[in-house]
Amino acid sequence: MDNIFFIVPIASILALGFAWFFFKSMMKNSEGTDRMKEIAQYVREGAMAYLNRQYKVVTIVFVILFILLTIMAYFKVQNPFVPVAFLTGGFFSGLCGFLGMKTATFASARTAHGASQSLNKGLQVAFRSGAVMGLVVVGFALLDIAAWFLILNEWVYTPDNMANGLHFLGLNLVNAHPEYVTEGVINSAGERVKLIEITVTMLTFGMGASTQALFARVGGGIYTKAADVGADLVGKVEAGIPEDDPRNPATIADNVGDNVGDVAGMGADLYESYAGSILATAALGASLPALVMKDAGLTAYQAVLAPMMVAAIGIILSIIGIFMVRTKESATQKNLLNALLLGTGGSSVLILLAMIGLVFLGWVTWGVFWAVVIGLAAGVIIGQATEFFTSDEYKPTKGIAKQAQQGPATTIIDGVAVGMTSTWIPVVTIVLGIMGAFWASGGAQHFAMGVYGIGFAAVGMLSTLGITLATDAFGPIADNAGGNAEMAELDPKVRERTDALDMLGNTTAATGKGFAIGSAALTAMALISAYMEEVRLWFSKIAKAGEGFVTKGGMDFYVDVPEGVNGIEIASASVKQFSAAYDITLFNPLFLGGIFIGSMMAFLFSALTMKAVGRAAGIMIDEVRRQFREMKGILTGETKPDYAKCVAISTKGAQGEMMLPSIVAIAVPVIVGAAMGVAGVVGLLAGGLTTGFTLAVFMNNAGGAWDNAKKYIEKGNYGGKGSEAHHAAVVGDTVGDPFKDTSGPSLNILIKLMTMVSVVMAGLTVTLSLL
């Protein structure tokens, strides 16, 4: 093991250490008045109540999936480490959600109190609390990766085990291959097989992160909107009390929802993308043909470790970036934004410099460097496009506000049109990004290098996640701080300051959503390529030798590249032969059928999550109405509403309602795999990725544009608050809420989860296809 590898666990521990440091320093701040403490305590309890229930449900699902995976391992269609890796992936993702939420709910009152002192103080508390979330996500993800790599590399795939075979729980873990070991040392052929096995096994622990993300993102999305609608519709509209008023029984649930959806949900989503992109790229690195690596001047170890190293460096630079975020006491909105941009932009520039260093150290090629540049640029462009289509400073959102004068129908039509139009820039960016990363890294000459480069584009986009996630998580903290200030009846000046922070949070959240979907697309792309490798590996394990080019395209290809033969030709021919063997071409109706089903899945999943919000909100509305009706003292302020009941109802509703979409998302790839084979699965993933991405952009941006069109009118345009235009805009905003906060973001999960399920099921799919 190269000593430089230890930068990976060191960086991850560093991230966790700084997270602890930021947490501690945040906790030193005062929570303010007793009333502020009390409110914060309600939100904290609500958030924990939600998490407890979610973890209970998640535990049941994990136990079921663990048993299924173990059974699969027993029948040798699954690596026996996978069930365990699955659990750790899920556990760490869940832990991040827990710590992030804990921090956020401790931070809200402290941010409000900080804002009562100065704007900068408020920003510091909120932003550094967000940084806790950012750093635990990258820290635990990378720690998990490093730990597994160490365990598998050092203790499982030892020369003895490689030569003699290791049995574990009665299962054959490592096939006995004496030829992989020369004089007690694993030789180069053995090393490649070993790294492929390790990375492909590790890849499947992403399944744990995906399952956790499903519950956090989809369940959180349903929760937050159900609570929001309940609070708004009954409290604001029917009872006529203002936003965040303590008399509203759903107000605590609403504040909890911000944390549940935007902190825990977003965190789990990006945890999955982060881990997935690193693992997929490592697997693609391990599968680079030997002669391709030789041409590129890389060893197999370097190709596998490089994505982890980039992530490790990204962590260190993110920490530096976090310290760069500070502003003057007299800061304007623009100053605040610039402060955040300095942090995120600064760490991105630094990561490019570090990449150049890695090139000169011979760890990555110049092509990979450019792929990272492309990945970072794609993230920025998608973020900017999101900003253009959803900010009220530009034509699209202003146009919706104008249409609102003619009533709700034209508002909806125009918003749908804006959302649909807005898909073009992100799609073209992703297409150019994929193609650019492929060619820049040398895909035209070395096919596998090009795919490896695409993986690196995703790794590059996510390398500074430590700080970008901080800017995302900071928004809901500021939002909650505002709620706290309102409920605790602090000086309006405090609310003004938290509002400034909140508005800043909305801007970063919009670009953050573009970033989340962009990285999900690139990660899914890398995962699909890795899926092919996984299938190829299983194929070579299961298919008997001598059955023609299929086996030749499988394991033989990894091991027996004869010296002197043109490696490029072999690699490229092998990939083509392999894809021809599985007919992953448009001539195959299974492939086209898969694309069709993938497309449909995106629409169906959106419909299911939207319906779920509707039903969960309905229960919430009934409960709030019941409290107002039965507890007469609430509106006069004499009786305290039963906040906990609303939290409990929203929690139960969200977790119950997410079962159907979850089952569909997990079951369909399995069914398609069993019924339509590898070609059907690849089609499903391609259709799901492309339509899911486009639909998500549409829903996110339409929702964002409606939201801001409403705010634009509330600023006094077209008649301002209470005008006909405003009423129409409120309808648009209400329609947009589940679009942008539930269904749209949930599609990120669908795209990645379906791919992950397919990766985990590859052994079964291949076995069935060979029956």
Next chain:
Amino acid sequence: MDNIFFIVPIASILALGFAWFFFKSMMKNSEGTDRMKEIAQYVREGAMAYLNRQYKVVTIVFVILFILLTIMAYFKVQNPFVPVAFLTGGFFSGLCGFLGMKTATFASARTAHGASQSLNKGLQVAFRSGAVMGLVVVGFALLDIAAWFLILNEWVYTPDNMANGLHFLGLNLVNAHPEYVTEGVINSAGERVKLIEITVTMLTFGMGASTQALFARVGGGIYTKAADVGADLVGKVEAGIPEDDPRNPATIADNVGDNVGDVAGMGADLYESYAGSILATAALGASLPALVMKDAGLTAYQAVLAPMMVAAIGIILSIIGIFMVRTKESATQKNLLNALLLGTGGSSVLILLAMIGLVFLGWVTWGVFWAVVIGLAAGVIIGQATEFFTSDEYKPTKGIAKQAQQGPATTIIDGVAVGMTSTWIPVVTIVLGIMGAFWASGGAQHFAMGVYGIGFAAVGMLSTLGITLATDAFGPIADNAGGNAEMAELDPKVRERTDALDMLGNTTAATGKGFAIGSAALTAMALISAYMEEVRLWFSKIAKAGEGFVTKGGMDFYVDVPEGVNGIEIASASVKQFSAAYDITLFNPLFLGGIFIGSMMAFLFSALTMKAVGRAAGIMIDEVRRQFREMKGILTGETKPDYAKCVAISTKGAQGEMMLPSIVAIAVPVIVGAAMGVAGVVGLLAGGLTTGFTLAVFMNNAGGAWDNAKKYIEKGNYGGKGSEAHHAAVVGDTVGDPFKDTSGPSLNILIKLMTMVSVVMAGLTVTLSLL
């Protein structure tokens, strides 16, 4: 030439003859009172004014495209017959629109007058007038096909021309191949090449039909909604006058719109599908490898002519079906529906019997028979699913009506969810249909046979178009009859009867829309396969011999299948080699990039058409307001409004607004072809087809469900007309209008047009890819 071929031109002339007969017998009916005649005359003039303008614009576009195609032919990247075939395809499609509209506008007053006598009389007039549209569409489409086949087969590809080469306008039309002719007769190798060239040339005349359909369907869709919104918003809402009131300046334009959108638009759409599916299947038949045909016991001629024969038989059976539609004087709504079902169902059953006859005559295989069964079944299932999700007799639409009680936002959210959910049945049906047709026709053994079978599923679905289109076109005629009765102030009993017919028309229109999108999907699928053949043909023409398997996979493959070699293996290996040559696999980022862009195109095109409606409606609204303002006598009935001005404005708006989406739809496949090659184009078509289909089903069904939810409330549910729920449902209906009448149906056109443009550009794309 086999004499049995003449059934094809005979059937098409028969169709035109019966169309003439139905037209004449409709014209014998009285148009009723002077007032009725006057109103009918207004609508007729408006419709013709619209068509005149459309044809002017279309002519300009056709001239430009004709010149471009001629230039391409000059540079030998296009067959020189293509520009001419392009013109005839467009001309006949346009002629169908003209005749159909003429008939419909002559029929409305006569239907109203017929309904004043009896319900059956009204049904007869309306339905047989619809049958004129159905029969001219199938008649002219098949006549054009038959004529071109005769011309090319008898006069162009003669033995002399094949051996010596024919020059035409200075262009080499037929390459000199002495080896194709033995003793003055074209030998079997020559016959195959000849049929491939003929069918592939004919295929491109579908481009003319596509271009015409683009203008008719998209322009018509914009027109009809702009007029509708103008009439409703200003007339009904602002001025408070009832629907179809003669005082409303936009009312004539509204009635014209029904004809323009639902008669001419739908007709041109299905003309394109009908011609496209027959031509694509013929091309796929011609490209069947010789030994595959031998195994199936077919000659090349039979494989090419079979789809035309099925269409010809379908025409005859449609005519019989039309005569079967009649009902008692005391008919209920259910009787009426059953009468229509007897006609359409009867002709479908008969076509299956005829297919069995063709099997015994050795013209088609049993596999093809089952493919036709599957195609017909798929059409019925999609139609039924549409009915389930959009009729107020079932839960989805009732659910929307219930949600309407909570306001417009929940109405919209629930409708979007219903529309998205409704995609699953049609998608699964199409996937099972494609896979079923592939396997049933023997795709597992003979790859090319499977693809040929998919083509036949489309041909089968459309074989009885003569009568199914009659049931579609009859709706707007009944609708117009109702308008006529209203404006002419006839006995309310007449309006009741026309309303019964109209409601029946709405039911058939909903299933008709499902049928149109289903057939568009299967046609596009067949066209994509034919595109591959087109590329292969161009490839073999352009690529120099001796450049490896590419040429081997091209022309050599068609001609030199050695006797004694297993034909199955050759065919399947060749297809795989070919697709590998073009990397049409998911490993190729160009292919995945193409899928992404195809997905995005569906969303972008929908957005553009929706925006176009908004703008065109805006101009209309201004005009109606202006007339009310400046001509004070209108509302009192003293002054006649300027109907023609509204018609002119709507016409101009529709034609102007459709330029941008049209240019995008035509240009993107060309750009993708030039920049991303064949793999990119195939991806674009696959992504456009799958996402376009799913999005179209979503938009059609959401729109249909909103419409019927509103009508359900108007029947007195949830408070009935004027209630809060009704107001919310009206918002849903208004949003749904451009969904279901403009953007949704326009996607049919996008899917087929992009494929057609790619087929026509194949020569250029291949040439560029070989530079």
